[in-house]
Each structure stands twice: as structure tokens, then as C-alpha cells.
Amino acid sequence: MNGVPMMDLKIQYQQIKSEIQSAIENVLEHGQYMLGDETLKLERDLATYCQVPFGLSTSSGTDSLILALLTIGIEPGDEVITSSISFVASAEVISLLKAKPVFVDIDPKTFCLDPKKVETAITKKTKAILPVHIFGQCADMDALLSLAERHDLWVIEDACQAIGAHYKGKKACSLGHLSAMSFYPSKNLGAFGDAGMLFVKEEALFLAARQYRTHGEYPKNFNHERIGLNARMSEIQAAILNVKFKYLDLWNQKRKECANRYYQLFEEADLLHRLALPHMATYNDHVFHLYVIQTPQKENLISYLTENGIGAGKHFPTALPHLTCYRSLGHKMGDFPMAEAFCHQSVSLPMYPELTYPQQAYVVSKIANFFKNHKLAGY
Ligand SMILES: Cc1ncc(COP(=O)(O)O)c(C=O)c1O
Numbered sequence: 001m002n003g004v005p006m007m008d009l010k011i012q013y014q015q016i017k018s019e020i021q022s023a024i025e026n027v028l029e030h031g032q033y034m035l036g037d038e039t040l041k042l043e044r045d046l047a048t049y050c051q052v053p054f055g056l057s058t059s060s061g062t063d064s065l066i067l068a069l070l071t072i073g074i075e076p077g078d079e080v081i082t083s084s085i086s087f088v089a090s091a092e093v094i095s096l097l098k099a100k101p102v103f104v105d106i107d108p109k110t111f112c113l114d115p116k117k118v119e120t121a122i123t124k125k126t127k128a129i130l131p132v133h134i135f136g137q138c139a140d141m142d143a144l145l146s147l148a149e150r151h152d153l154w155v156i157e158d159a160c161q162a163i164g165a166h167y168k169g170k171k172a173c174s175l176g177h178l179s180a181m182s183f184y185p186s187k188n189l190g191a192f193g194d195a196g197m198l199f200v201k202e203e204a205l206f207l208a209a210r211q212y213r214t215h216g217e218y219p220k221n222f223n224h225e226r227i228g229l230n231a232r233m234s235e236i237q238a239a240i241l242n243v244k245f246k247y248l249d250l251w252n253q254k255r256k257e258c259a260n261r262y263y264q265l266f267e268e269a270d271l272l273h274r275l276a277l278p279h280m281a282t283y284n285d286h287v288f289h290l291y292v293i294q295t296p297q298k299e300n301l302i303s304y305l306t307e308n309g310i311g312a313g314k315h316f317p318t319a320l321p322h323l324t325c326y327r328s329l330g331h332k333m334g335d336f337p338m339a340e341a342f343c344h345q346s347v348s349l350p351m352y353p354e355l356t357y358p359q360q361a362y363v364v365s366k367i368a369n370f371f372k373n374h375k376l377a378g379y
Helices: 009-015 017-030 037-049 061-071 089-096 141-151 203-213 235-245 248-268 298-307 324-329 337-345 357-376
Strands: 054-058 079-083 100-104 126-130 154-158 178-182 196-200 291-294 346-349
Touching: 009 017, 017 235, 037 054, 037 196, 037 235, 054 061, 054 203, 061 089, 061 154, 061 178, 061 196, 061 203, 079 089, 089 100, 089 324, 100 324, 126 141, 141 154, 196 203, 248 291, 248 357, 298 346, 298 357, 337 346
Parallel strands: 079 100, 079 126, 126 154, 154 178
Antiparallel strands: 054 196, 178 196, 291 346
């Protein structure tokens, strides 16, 4: 075997090529290139799928988060509590609106925002909690929602990595007041460019968000009621997503099977004591956007896997509060011990629906070799 990539988007395209090409062709022919029937269908179907009354197509997960914050009226000086482990966008959007991201440490098992640590971070300025369903499983939403209710706070789910995941039998995106989704190409439901969706429970908020999405006006009448943005999804991306959405549950199922196979292979290789494999909380149904293991040998293991042609990633190398752009907040090493330990040890392994048993066996055999060599080298 020549190696195994971290993910392979081309295989999926080959499987549904003719459907995708005819969906694109259809848009090109009908000439409605923005906010047409494909977009409306996607909004309706995904809202139903995610068990939320309203879906609003957007240009990205990041823009969905910005729209969520604008819609609930986040203002300069407000505080929004979020996780210290995520892609930067989860916090960046708060800062862009001149509000303050208040970082809270993670649960060391799920890597999501730890509700036990949230209460002490709440101040008079706190307006919202923004948990991130990281790697494909939900944060402990009941605990967060009850805190939010007690303190009269909004809850915005960052579900960008978790389409199709369940929390206590309920869909990700159906739990908070608003939720943001990304269809970045590598996501479990990926467009062929940037795209996203905002899910909203209340109609009044949906109508406001829809105006913010298109320069503060809807419908188009040059009567701009709000200062908004251009955050629309293109009709071609919507048409592509309508084709791919039909396969989402099947692809998520295959990801779960890959995760089970990794477990079996690591067990057979007697490696369970050397690595921490992903933990799925009993209340969660995980959709494995990423498969992240932990080992103190992180850097050496990533180098070894890379030398052997295996895609091994760092999601994420730095906890958000320690990023250069947040230096001014004055956080010190040791302030977020769980997130820091996670960054120190996490390695993402290849994970995509079309990953085969021989490919996974190859990955695990190389990891077994790595640990054998390290033992011989006296580590
Ligand atoms: C957790 C999380 N939040 C937000 C985003 C931003 O989404 P997008 O890239 O579509 O803007 C991403 C995408 O990587 C993400 O993983």
C-alpha cells in the first residue's frame, strides 16, 4: 500500500458524478444563480432533518455564526462563553463584533465545553454560551441549557462538525436557540466551495437573520432596515448539497463503522494501553467528522506516519486562548489544563466514509510498528 490520505474527496465525487453534473447543469440552464428553488429546498429539507423550524442558507459556517450573534444583538463589550478547543472561527466571530470571547476549559473525555466550569465564567456582561460539538459529538447540552436558563443567556450551537449527530436522541442544531452549520468541502456534508446554514427556532429571529444575511433587506426592495452582510449561499452549491444530502446518513453510518473498525484493530494490536481512542459519551451518537487519538508521543508519531504516507493531522495544535491573536487577553499556560493537555497529545487519523479495512489495517500496523520501535529505543 502506498499510503492512506487523511481524507479523499475525489472518491465520493466519482461515485455521484453524473448526479452532481446534471444538478449543476440544471442551475446553469435555468439561470437563477442565487436564492432559487435549490436553496429553498435545501433550507426546508435540512431544517426538517435537524428538527428545527427554520433553516437559512449562508455562505459559510463562519458567516452563520456571525449572523447568529448579530441576530441576538451581541454588542461591543458583551461576553460570550465558548470552548477553548475549536477551529478559530468559533471565537473569531465574537471578537469581530467587538465582544469578548470568554474561554472555558474542555471536558477531557469529549473535548467539548465543560459545563461544570461554565458557571464561574458567567458575569453581568455575559450574553450567550457558544458550545462547539467538536469532531462530531455534542457538548453536554442539558447542563448548558439549564445554566443558560438560570442566567437568562442565549445558547448558540456551533454544530459545524456535527451534522447528523444526536444528543439524547435529539439532533444537533435542535438544542440551542440558534445553531451554525458548515458545508466546507471536508465536512460530513460538504459543498464544492464555501457554504453554511443557520438554524433558528423562533420565527422573529429567523426573519431578522434573513435580513442580516442580505445587507439588511428582505425581500429585495432597497429598503435596508439593518446593517448586514452579503452571506448568501450560491445556488450551485445548494444544488450540489441537495444531491449529497441524500447520502448523508449512509456516509455518517460508514464513518461510525470506520471508528468501530479502528477500535477492533487497535485492540487486536494490543495498543489500547498506549493510546487514548475517541470516547463517545453515553448520551451521544457521534458522527466522527474527525477521528482523534491521544498519545504523549504525538509529534514523533505524526512524523512517522507522514514518512509512511499516512495523513495524520493536528486538530488542534493550540488551544484558542493561547493563539497569537488572543495574546492580549493575557491567558497563561496552565489556565486551561485539559485543553492544553489535549493539544499536546492529539493526532487525527484518516477518516472518511470510503476508507477501507485494508487502509485502516495499514494505519494501525504502522502505529504498532512505531510503538515497537519506541519501546526498543527505550521511550
Ligand atoms: C467547529 C467549527 N466552527 C466553525 C467553522 C467555520 O466554518 P466555515 O469554514 O464553513 O466558515 C468550522 C470549519 O472548519 C468548524 O470546524
